[in-house]
Amino acid sequence: MSDIKIxxxxxxxxxxxxxxxxxxxxxEYQEVNKMDSSYAGIFGEIQLxxxxxxxxKAIQLVETIKNK
Incomplete structure (x- = not known):
């Protein structure tokens, strides 16, 4: 099985x-941090x-958070 980006x-x-x-x-999740350390929060992104x-189930949980 492969991992799905949520x-x-x-x-x-x-x-x-x-x-x-x-x-x-x-x-369980994996985090991939593609943020630029010099410009944290401006360039790049974090992926789960x-x-x-x-x-x-994880996508449903993320949607619940986004709709807050």
Whole structure:
């Protein structure tokens, strides 16, 4: 199985929120940080990936956060 990207963005606060929810739900994730260290929050993004088996549930959780 492959990993599915469930989120990409530049907000480190949003990423932390999503990671906490995934952890609380027992969903394992991988984080890929493509932020430029010299210009954090301006250039680049942080991506979160989950397994294909957890993707549907994880996407629903991320949508819930986005709709707040």
């Amino acid at each position: 989120y990409s963005g530049s907000s480190q606060v949003r990423v932390m929120e999503i990671k906490n929810i995934l952890e609380n739900e027992g969903i 990936f989950v397994s294909e088996a957890d993707a549907e």
